[in-house]
Amino acid sequence: MTLASKKLSLTINDKAIDAMDVPETMMMLDFLHEYLNLTGARMGCGQGICNACSVIVEHEDGTLQEARTCITGAHWFAGKKVRTVEGHAKRDASGAIVELSPVQQAFIEHFAFQCGYCTPGFVTGATVLMDQLKRNPVARADLEKTITDALDKHICRCTGYVRYYEAVRDLALNTPGLVKA
Structure with missing residues (x-):
């Protein structure tokens, strides 16, 4: 028995991925790992709850969106611009x-981070948050709640939350234009 497949093309980490045959039911996480050897996004829960598998979808208007790859089919990303954790550094x-x-x-x-397993998802979530703050700065009094709202959906098995939140808070406070007085 063969799996039904269809062509998939998209852009990942600013590199065009030419049309390739990909099973219609393949999740994006499996596509990243098996076809592109991009293994930074992690399989955590397999149910879209922990967000260790998150990547960024870059929309045409420049806004960023998190997407969970363990529960989203690869073909949903067709024609989209995606950034994995491997694409953050220059x-x-x-x-x-x-x-x-x-x-x-x-x-x-x-x-x-402690073990680092969840770190790619937190990097993704924090990057999307920084982008949102550039577009819509938050009042200083609302910063902690804003960080909590953005990162609470990410699960860290080692309970490293405090350091993630501190890092994001300090970055927001020390990046001009993200926080209003």
């Missing part, structure tokens, strides 16, 4: 990292 022509994203750097400075 790289040189050889692929070596030359600069971490501000979120990644903040997480390192705060040692905002």
Whole structure:
């Protein structure tokens, strides 16, 4: 028995992925892992609850959206622009990292991870939040609630939440234009 497949093309980490045959029922997480060897998004719960599998969908208007890849079929992403955790840092022509994203750097400075399994999802969630704050700054008094609302859907088995929240709070407070007085 063969699985029904159809062509899938999209952009991942600014690289066009030409049309390739992908099973119609394949989840995006499996496509990333098995077809593209992008293994940063993690299988955590397999039910879309923990968000370890999250990636960013970059819309035409420039806004960012989190998408859970363990419960979303690969073909839902057809024609879309996707950023995985591997696409956050700036790289040189050889692929070596030359600069971490501000979120990644903040997480390192705060040692905002323990085992690191959930970190890709938190990087994704925090990056989407920073983008939202650039577009709609929040009052300082509302910052903690805003961070909580954005990151509460991410589950950390090691209970590293405090450091993730501190890293995101400090990044928001130290990035001009994200927080209003």
